[in-house]
Amino acid sequence: MISFEDVSYSYSPGRYAIEHINLSIDKGEVVAILGENGAGKTTLIKHINGLLKPQSGSVIVLGMNTKETTVATLARHVGLVFQNPDHQLFAETVEKEIMFALTNFNFPEDEISRRVNWALKEFGLLEYKDRPPFLLSGGERKRLALASVLCYDPQIVILDEPTTGQDYRQKLHLASLIKKLNSESKTVVVVTHDIEFAADFIPRSIIMSKGRIIADGDSEELLTNRELLMSASLIPPQLVELSWDLALNPPTIHFDELVSSVKKLLEGREA
Numbered sequence: 001m002i003s004f005e006d007v008s009y010s011y012s013p014g015r016y017a018i019e020h021i022n023l024s025i026d027k028g029e030v031v032a033i034l035g036e037n038g039a040g041k042t043t044l045i046k047h048i049n050g051l052l053k054p055q056s057g058s059v060i061v062l063g064m065n066t067k068e069t070t071v072a073t074l075a076r077h078v079g080l081v082f083q084n085p086d087h088q089l090f091a092e093t094v095e096k097e098i099m100f101a102l103t104n105f106n107f108p109e110d111e112i113s114r115r116v117n118w119a120l121k122e123f124g125l126l127e128y129k130d131r132p133p134f135l136l137s138g139g140e141r142k143r144l145a146l147a148s149v150l151c152y153d154p155q156i157v158i159l160d161e162p163t164t165g166q167d168y169r170q171k172l173h174l175a176s177l178i179k180k181l182n183s184e185s186k187t188v189v190v191v192t193h194d195i196e197f198a199a200d201f202i203p204r205s206i207i208m209s210k211g212r213i214i215a216d217g218d219s220e221e222l223l224t225n226r227e228l229l230m231s232a233s234l235i236p237p238q239l240v241e242l243s244w245d246l247a248l249n250p251p252t253i254h255f256d257e258l259v260s261s262v263k264k265l266l267e268g269r270e271a
Contacts, residue, residue: 001027001187002048002156007057009043017043019211021057027155028185030178032198032219035208036233041191042083044208045158048189049078062155076105079154083161083191085145086134094136094144095120095129101152119147122177139165150177156187163194175201199223199237199253207232224251 004023010016018040025031033041046052047059050071059066062077082088091097098119102112120126123143128136133144142165150157163171178201181188192198198205198219205222207215209232215222222228226244229236236244239258243251248261 001025001029001062002189003058003060004044004047004054005058005060007047007054007059009047009052009055016211018047021213023206023213023216025187025189027187028182029204030182030188030202031190032202032205033189033191033208034193034195034198034205034232034234038210039208039232040211041208042160043211045080045160045189045191048156048158049080050074051080075154076152077154078156078158079149079152080158081145081149081160081162083164085138085141088145088148089133089141092132093130094125094133097133097144098148098151101148105152107152115151119151122150123147137165139167139170142166143170150181154186156189157181158189158191160191161193162190163192163197171197178202195223195234196237199239207234209233220253223253 002023002025004021007021008016008019021044033044035041043052047054047066048061050066050069053067061074064074066074089097091100095116098116099112102115107115120129123146125140125144125147128140133141136144142162146159146162162174166174175197178188178190190198190202202219204217205215205219206213207222207228214232215228223237224240224243226236237253239253239255240251243258243261246262246265248258248265252258252261
């Protein structure tokens with residue numbers, strides 16, 4: 001589905017944004033990419049939809065070599081929602097913003113109407129459909145950017161910091177949406193600083209530091225590894241910190257497991 005083979009990219013000579021990246025993401029996987037600012041996360045995902053081309057190595061997406069494939073061709077299959085929605089929105093109204101990609105990809109008119117209505121309702125934007133996007137709040141613009149991508153049903157969905165500006169209810173809606181995409185065998189890649197969201201909802205995590213992948217595996221295993229998180233300058237999930245403070249072994253990212261461990265700890269002290 002997505003394959004990086006020894007990929008490196010530099011914005012300036014001698015300073016790599018990503019270096020020697022080897023990575024495989026299969027169809028239907030949900031993956032979080034974590035790391036501090038400057039770790040190379042955004043550079044990596046821009047290689048998946050062809051906005052950047054590898055200076056060495058190769059990136060294969062759905063059997064297509066991105067060096068030999070246009071951004072327009074890749075965009076039909078790879079939907080990228082930018083970290084800053086203002087870099088993505090440009091239409092006169094919310095409705096026209098959602099229509100743009102559908103029209104560009106030559107969807108029939110009745111299908112465009114159906115998908116636009118779905119997106120407006122799904123993302124709570126129906127009452128704003130005739131409003132200019134830049135009059136929306138930051139969170140609403142974020143949802144509009146997401147709607148404008150998901151409406152054309154790409155096989156791969158990349159979300160760059162999707163929880164920024166979203167309240168708890170909207171985060172739960174996003175998690176539900178990711179679960180739905182996963183049930184449809186979509187591949188979802190989430191770049192995020194929201195380590196709590198990754199711990200709660202994303203089964204596989206990739207941790208980057210200084211342009212390299214330093215860990216790739218089960219989210220619970222990685223996000224309870226104190227040394228790994230420290231080396232990547234990542235703040236651990238609150239439940240993990242509490243597990244450490246209570247000297248629970250093993251630490252956990254799950255609330256019910258934490259409660260069970262604390263009960264056993266208290267029962268042991270009472271005995």
